[in-house]
Every structure is written in structure tokens, then in C-alpha cells.
Amino acid sequence: MSTSSSARPSAPVKRETFSSRRLFILSAIGSAVGLGNIWRFPYIAYDNGGGAFLLPYLAALLTAGIPLLFLDYAVGHKFRGSAPLAYRRLHRAAEPLGWWQVLVCFVIAAYYAVIIAWSLMYTIFSFTEAWGDDAEGFFFGNFLAVAEAPGLGFEFVPSVFFPLLLTWAAVIAIMVAGIRKGISRANAVLLPLLMVMFLLLVVQSLFLPGAADGLNAFFTPDWSALGNPSVWAAAYGHIFFSLSVGYGIMVTYSSYLKRRTDLTGSGMVVAFSNSGFEILAGIGVFAALGFMAQASGAAVGDVVTQGIGLAFIAFPTIVSQAPFGALMGVLFFGSLVFAGVTSLISVLEVIVAAVQDKLGWGRVHASVVVSVLVAAVSLSLFPTATGLYLLDTSDAFVNSFGITLGALVTVVVLAWFLRKLPLLSAHLNRISTIKMRRTWMVLVAGIVPLALIYMVANEFITKISTTYEGYPDWFVGIFGWGMAGGLIVLALVLTFIPWSSRSKAHHDPEYDSVVANEAKETAL
Amino acid sequence: MTPIAIIMMIVAIVTVWGGLALALINLQRHPEDEGALPEEQAWEL
Secondary structure, three states, X not given: OHHHHHHOOOOOOOOOOOOOHHHHHHHHHHHHOOXXXXXXXXXXXXXXXXXXXHHHHHHHHHHHHHHHHHHHHHHHHHHOOOHHXXXXXXXXXXHHHHHHHHHHHHHHHHHHHHHHHHHHHHHHHHXXXXXXXXXXXXXXXXXXXXXXXXXXXXXXXXXXXXXXHHHHXXXXXXXXXXXXXXXXXXXXXXXHHHHHHHHHHHHHHHOOOOHHHHHHHHHOOOHHHHHOHHHHHHHHHHHHHHOOOOOOHHHHXXXXXXXXXXXXXXXXXXXXXXXXXXXXXXXXXXXXXXXXXXHHOOOHHHHOOOHHHHHHHHHHHHHHHOOOHHHHXXXXXXXXXXXXXXXXXXXXXXXXXXXXXXXOOOHHHHHHHHHHHHHHHHHHHOOEOOHHHHHHHHHHHHHHHHHHHHHHHHHHHHHHHOOOHHHHHHHHHHHOOOOOOHHHHHHHHHHHHHHHHHHHHHHHHHXXXXXXXXXXXXXXXXXXXXXXXXXXXXXXXXXXXXXOOOOOOOOOHHHHHHHHHHHHHHHO | OOHHHHHHHHHHHHHHHHHHHHHHHHHHHXXXXXXXXXXXXXXXX
């Protein structure tokens, strides 16, 4: 193979593909199932009506999550490119949307890896229950050595730095190996492993005393919550983040799909697997929290937390108290590591693919340069005494004004300004088994932007009325607002940098032949 | 567990995992269409 490519130096490299639909589905599930499914969904559901939350949740999934997922699939699959190239091929004016998504992924990748590194350490800590009887003091004090006040310091914390280095080394190896040998294989191994480990964790939690109380708290419906608009907003908000839609991942992954692939049929499996995993996580987490409440003589409502507090304070406490706690810790933190890695590689792939397309670089070149660059930023900013403040701030702002605002602008531009939905609907319906016609267009052009406008407005008002978390103004100004605004400016700058002469934007016979074939098929 | 919590748990599992089962059945009924279009284009002479 290598001789044939050197014999024809001018022949462009073929675009990589997933070798089967099954591997694409596994990788897309791996991307969608992340930390949020485990540590965010259970709390959101509990806090927004318990069992009654199922209604707004399913409504959000069917009327916004899945339609937006298919929009991403259609763009990536029809225009066969990284986010910037795919949007550019859709319309020249849409290119900055792609770069915006690439930059959002850059920020997310930099801090997401840090949480994987923590989880890696906590998997090891589980054996000895290193946190003793003060999980909170251990996490913030001994482990993270968090500084008193937010700032930008370079006091490195070795117990975070080295596992983070290890995480990046593993991730870089996966990225360099490419779609088939790297991303597909990693997902084919890690996702089934995650499922088995998490199932074992759920079963173990269900046998703990007090588990039933936890499940009662989680599933008992509060029907009055359905009259509260904020509950519906929480459902739409959660679905957007949970499905990994609207920031380039699904555009990128679907661009590696073979031409004749059932997009919507595959997407339904991805979407419902993601939700199925969340329900499972809710059962496991609340069974464990029920046990924790009983052990400490408190009500379930008093011990409920989410995010970092759930994973690194509540769970260690549970591990210390539960029979076979060490096993439980390994299963829980190991699940976080695997769920995190399969999501992180999808986030990185958005950037790698964009660099490959823009500069005409090969896989190895682009993935090494991109991964090392993101790793360098990640390693220099986050494993420090002030890293937690930075992580918290960048996460909050990139979610609100990167992902959510970005998704809103993308949907409005595609649906209302460029009016591309009929074209994309036709593409989805060419091969797919579940047809997306008028209803899909109404949902994407109507319900989705309405939900997103509500979310963005809400976030804007909250974040402008009080300084985020009471952190210093300059800190939130630079790493919150400044970062989020900087991404938009930089996206425009990247759009104006010309595409390399070797780039596929100028010369892509493979894409041209696909376009020609499709034109022929339509004419028949 | 209280009856209402049990009912809601069953409803949640049946709708979400049932949805997954339906999606899988749909996909299985429509196997990948490998032959229709040569994906690996023949090497040019």
C-alpha cells in the first residue's frame, strides 16, 4: 500500500471511514455516554419532579434531542468533512460555525481530561480508601491542594499532574491510530467494559441496605413539577448536553460513515442507548445514596448531590461504609474513566479532523500536533492549586455560551437564514429507514431554537446578575466571559485564514464523485 | 419501595429500554447495504 501511494504522490488520501455501522454506533454511544450521564442525570431527574421528570425528559428527547442529532448527522454525512469543511460546503457563510464548534471542543478537551485523571487516581485510592473518614477534606485539601482564592497560579500538584500526563499519553495513542485502529477499537473495547462494570455496580448498590429508600426518592413522582417551566427547561438542557449534539462531534463522526448508511435508524439506537444508560445510572446512584443516608441516619434528600460532589465526596464516603467497598469504588471510578475517555476522544477528533482538512495534513501529523497542543494547555493550566476554579469557570461558560449559544446560532442560521432543512431532510430520507420530513423540519426550526433561546437567556441573566460563584470579577471576566467571547472572535479569524492549497476544500475528487453519484441517483 | 415509585420505575424502564429494543429491531430488519455502492473504490490503473 505504501508503495502505491508513493508512486502516485499527487493522489489525495482517501477519507477514513468506520468499517461498519456497528462500530459507528458504538463510537457514537461512547461519545454520548459520558460523565454527565453518571453524575448529572440522576440529580437533575430527582430535583425536577422525580418519577414525573420522565415526561418532560421524553418530550425533550423526542422533540429536540433526536431532531438535533439528525441535523448533525445530515450535515456531516452529506458534506463529508470536519465541522468547518462540512459547514463551508453547505454554505460559505456557515464556515465560522464549524470553527466555533472546534474551539469549544478545544476548551472542553483541556478540562475534561483532568476529571478523567482524578477518576484514575480515585480508582487506585479505592483499594486503600485513602480518603480515610473525611472524603471532602481529603479531596480539596490533600488531593487537589486547592488554593484559598481563585487566580492563575503555577503551583503544580504532582498527584494530579502525573495521572493527567498518563491520560493524555493514552489518548494521544488512540488519536494517532486513526478512526479504524484507534477510535473504533477503543470504543469496541471500552464501551462493553463500561456496560459490564456499571451493571455490576448497580447490582451491588441494589443489595445495600437503604437502597429502596434511595429509589423511592428517585422515582416518586411530584406531578406538580410538570406545571413549572424550569422543570421543562431542565429537561431540554439536560438532553442537549447528554446527547453531545450541536458542537461538532456528531458532524465529524457521521462524516466517516459510508455513503449508504441508515442514519436515522442508527441514530435512534444511539439516542435510546444514551437514555437507557442514564436511567441505569439513576438507579445505581440513588440506591447508593439511599444506603449513605441510612448509614448516616439522614434523609435521602439531605445527602443528594451531583457532579464533583457526588463523585469525589459522596461516593468515597459510600465506598468506606459499604461491604466490599473497594470493589464498588473500582467499579464506579473505573466507569468514570472509561466513560470519560470514550467521550474525550470524540471531542478531540473534532479538532483533529478540522486541522487535517484545513491544512491538508495526514492523520498522524494532525493528531500528534493537535493532541500535544491541547495536552500542553491542559497540563499547564489545570493540575495546579487554582486549577479547580479554572475548571469550574470554563466548564460553566463554555456550556452556556459555547455549546448552547453555538447550537442556537447554528440552528437559526441553517433553518432560517440559509433554509437548508429541505435539502438535509432529503439527504436523511435517501437511505434511512425512519423518515424525517415536515415534522422534523418544524421541530428543528421551531421547538429546538425556542428551547435554546430560553436556556441561553436564562444563563445570561443568571451570570450577568451575580458574578459566577462569587469568584473575583477579573477572574470570571477573563476565563469566563473573555474565553467565551474569544472563541467567537477566533472562529472568525480562522475562517479568514485561507485553506491550504493541499486542502480538501480545494481538491477532493472523492467528494466530487459522491456529489456526482448523488446527482445521478436523483435524476433517475 | 412504595407502589407509585415502583410503577414509575417500571414505566421509565419500559419506555426507554423498550425504545432501545424497538430501535435495535428496526436496525436489524434493515441490514447494512454493503453491495449497493462500492465504498472502497477500485485502485486506479
